[in-house]
Amino acid sequence: MENIIEVKQLAKLFGNQSALESVDFHVKKGEVFGFLGPSGSGKTTTIKILTGQLIATSGTAKVFGEPVSQLKKSKYRSRFGVLTDNSGLYERLSIRDNLKLYCDLYNVPHSEINEVLDVVNLKEDQTKRVSALSKGMTQRVILARALIHKPELLFLDEPTSALDPGNSLHIHEGLRALNKKGTTIFLTTHDMQEAELLCDRIAFLDRGMIQLLDTPKKLKRRFSDSTITVELVTEEKVKLPAGKEGANRLFDYMNSNQVMTVHSNEPTLGEIFVKVTGRELD
């Protein structure tokens, strides 16, 4: 599959402080790629470099097969959408007026506004002024603006960080639908559940370096201790090893009608992150 993002030995220094150190990865067209890491790990720096808002100190970064310096061109700008912590809205204007402006800038008919407001669950509030919105609603308007032109590539920096679980779920559904239609999503998040739910592949970023990169399933398998936990009717939990011994014991429990539930003991992505980096995701 064609790579939509290619990054090789990317590094960024702010003065003497290193934000990124030799980062390598690629994102395939049509995939949802998760960039996970704690605050200050270099996630936003990477998005800013990939969208041409920041110049890398060394290394190469290509988007749509072109060096990111080329992204200044209008024809490339209309192919991607961005949601970052420095995305702003016109507070004295309504949600609809904000989106109307971006429809005109991207040459998109105004009829798209209702569709995108549906995705972010704000259709009923479209005449409200942005200054009257909560933080979560504002975040959703910014997301709607990033989606308005149905970009080929979407950069999302913590898209659901200010949202309640209900709205996060709604946004996840919208993003999955968008991805099904072909949009590639580059997502940074602290939320391991969100990453597991949405991402095809995940990179763990810590101290400016990628520590792990794989599919959530493979990562879990790699860090699994290959045991299962059997919960008995007596509410006792028994951990069984993989292999013949475990299978025989499970058979015995089942034969004597003692089994209530059986779970595989896979680590969560959060646990894997701590194991690999020795740091908690904050």
Place this chain on the structure above:
Amino acid sequence: MISMKRMNAILMKDFKDFSRNLYVSTVLILPIGLGIMYGRAGIDSIESHFMLINLAFVMVATFIQSCLIAEEKEKNTLRSLMLSPASTVEILGGKSLLTFILTMFVVVVTAYFSGYNPANIGIIMIAFILSSFFYIALGTLLGLFSKSVMEASVIVLPVVTVFSLGSFLPTLIEQYPILKIGMYLPNIQLIELAAKVEAGGGFGNVILELFIILVWVIVLFLVTRIIYRKKMVD
């Protein structure tokens, strides 16, 4: 190719936003109010008229434009515009259109109320249009250097002083010859041009003044473009 649709979209957005922004929009009243007072006082020297006209230029074109740009920076909306397919010319052009319309309206109304009646309205209008480009470019530049509207309104104060009270510069040159260099400022050139027009001069007599103002416009436009492009990256 420049997209008029994009420029118009930015203009319409700015118009709606500006009409709800009392902090900045009330500035429009000041030069017009002073113009009415001037008219009633019967002041009729060219320097006095042009102190007021230059004040109108700097208060509307420079102050308002710098506040509009600074607010876009403060609220992170300028970065969002920069990341859209709109080009530098479309963004800055769109953002300058509203200021241009407001400037021309306020300057003409102020001049009318103050009792200024130019001998050749065509030449004066050309000079006003060129001057408005200069003051708008200056406002854009100041806005790009400011981090907030508050900062922009402080930075613009010395500019207001130089370009409004500076209209009396020619009267001080005999006493302070060093001020001669200031004669090339666009506000002084506008006064020189107006004086020639009042003395019966035609287009051929004021070509140098128009050229000097045009040079200021081109230089500021290029500097603004360079600074804007630098601000596109962190």
